[in-house]
Amino acid sequence: MKRMHVVGARPNFPKLAPVHRAARDIGLEQVILHTGQHYDETLSEGFFAELEIPAPALNLEVGSGTHAVQTARVMERIEPVVQKERPDWIVVYGDVNSTLAAALVAAKVRVPVAHVEAGLRSHDRSMPEEINRIVTDRLADLLLTPSRDADAALRAEGEPENEIVFVGNVMIDTLLHALPTARRTGFRERIRANGSRVIVTLHRPSNVDDPGRLVAIMGALREIAEERPVLFPAHPRTASRLAGARIDAGQVRMLSPVSYLEMVNLLEGAHAVITDSGGVQEETTVLGVPCFTVRENTERPITISQGTNQLVPDPARLPELIQSVRQRQPPPAPEGWDGRAGERVVHALLEHSLGAHAT
Numbered sequence: 001m002k003r004m005h006v007v008g009a010r011p012n013f014p015k016l017a018p019v020h021r022a023a024r025d026i027g028l029e030q031v032i033l034h035t036g037q038h039y040d041e042t043l044s045e046g047f048f049a050e051l052e053i054p055a056p057a058l059n060l061e062v063g064s065g066t067h068a069v070q071t072a073r074v075m076e077r078i079e080p081v082v083q084k085e086r087p088d089w090i091v092v093y094g095d096v097n098s099t100l101a102a103a104l105v106a107a108k109v110r111v112p113v114a115h116v117e118a119g120l121r122s123h124d125r126s127m128p129e130e131i132n133r134i135v136t137d138r139l140a141d142l143l144l145t146p147s148r149d150a151d152a153a154l155r156a157e158g159e160p161e162n163e164i165v166f167v168g169n170v171m172i173d174t175l176l177h178a179l180p181t182a183r184r185t186g187f188r189e190r191i192r193a194n195g196s197r198v199i200v201t202l203h204r205p206s207n208v209d210d211p212g213r214l215v216a217i218m219g220a221l222r223e224i225a226e227e228r229p230v231l232f233p234a235h236p237r238t239a240s241r242l243a244g245a246r247i248d249a250g251q252v253r254m255l256s257p258v259s260y261l262e263m264v265n266l267l268e269g270a271h272a273v274i275t276d277s278g279g280v281q282e283e284t285t286v287l288g289v290p291c292f293t294v295r296e297n298t299e300r301p302i303t304i305s306q307g308t309n310q311l312v313p314d315p316a317r318l319p320e321l322i323q324s325v326r327q328r329q330p331p332p333a334p335e336g337w338d339g340r341a342g343e344r345v346v347h348a349l350l351e352h353s354l355g356a357h358a359t
């Protein structure tokens with residue numbers, strides 16, 4: 001009885017951590033496979049240590065490439081490993097290229113696949129992650145959902161009822177677990193960013209690959225930075241686009257990518273957050289920090305209905321919106337965003353091993 005967790009990119013790691021911990025606590029055999037999609041220390045190794053995840057037993061070192069190349073490399077390299085190990089379950093996380101590639105291989109070599117964070121939909125196929133979500137869910141044998149809207153989306157697509165299991169949000173397990181440690185990092189004090197700050201994270205191709213759009217976004221951020229500190233830890237893709245287009249950051253404080261704990265420390269108590277990340281929309285919902293998502297849509301509609309997140313497709317509106325933020329009590333966290341989702345994932349894996357996939 002063995003579970004193989006497949007991860008590859010930064011947002012996968014905080015999702016893996018609570019599932020791995022819950023399985024370890026009850027003595028289950030498990031192995032971590034890292035595809036190597038992300039390889040920079042700040043995007044990868046540092047996360048394992050901070051999140052108390054053991055170093056992966058295997059690293060496929062696929063690195064960067066076009067979507068086809070990256071996905072194909074993962075498939076090519078993971079197939080012999082899966083055939084040799086023949087785990088009971090392959091557990092995949094989120095919506096990155098590594099998620100899709102592992103699910104495709106597992107489905108073809110007939111190893112059951114469980115998808116953690118199933119059922120999220122932006123209904124926007126120009127977003128590569130949306131393609132990854134749809135195909136992964138279609139192939140997966142167990143669809144572990146973070147919110148009730150995800151259950152509904154899967155039902156509407158005709159997924160069998162017995163494959164859909166609501167487990168809640170594993171990212172939030174990690175956030176709640178990390179909060180006290182994040183406070184102890186003292187990161188905010190160290191970089192003198194304790195006041196009423198705005199935190200920015202942007203890395204989606206739709207925002208950073210088009211120089212005109214990036215110029216418009218940076219213009220809005222410069223304006224905000226005249227009023228209050230704006231801190232922008234930049235993903236390597238964003239940093240290279242900013243440098244390539246020679247865009248002036250003005251008083252915006254550009255930072256290298258920060259660690260997970262440093263990010264949590266920056267987010268907690270911030271005036272507001274501007275992002276295009278999925279995870280940050282969720283984290284701000286629980287932290288009660290107003291979030292402005294620079295996108296036309298979100299696969300996490302629950303963050304909108306909770307009232308903590310707002311879509312802002314037009315960056316020119318950001319200065320006025322940030323200006324009018326009023327701090328208020330956070331709403332109660334959504335159902336299942338309670339720190340126990342990892343345990344429910346492990347429970348579902350055990351239950352379903354005894355059921356449909358016992359042979």
Ligand code: UD1
Pocket residue numbers: 009010011037038039040043064065070095096097098128129203235236237
């Ligand atoms: C990936 C995920 C995205 C996720 C993001 C979080 C897909 C389709 N996208 O996007 O959903 O939100 O991770 O970080 O899987 N690079 C480095 N160092 C690294 C890795 C990448 O410098 O360790 C640079 C390279 O220039 C690379 C570029 O970032 O070409 C893009 O990397 P890639 O893994 O293809 O996608 P992300 O933009 O990171």
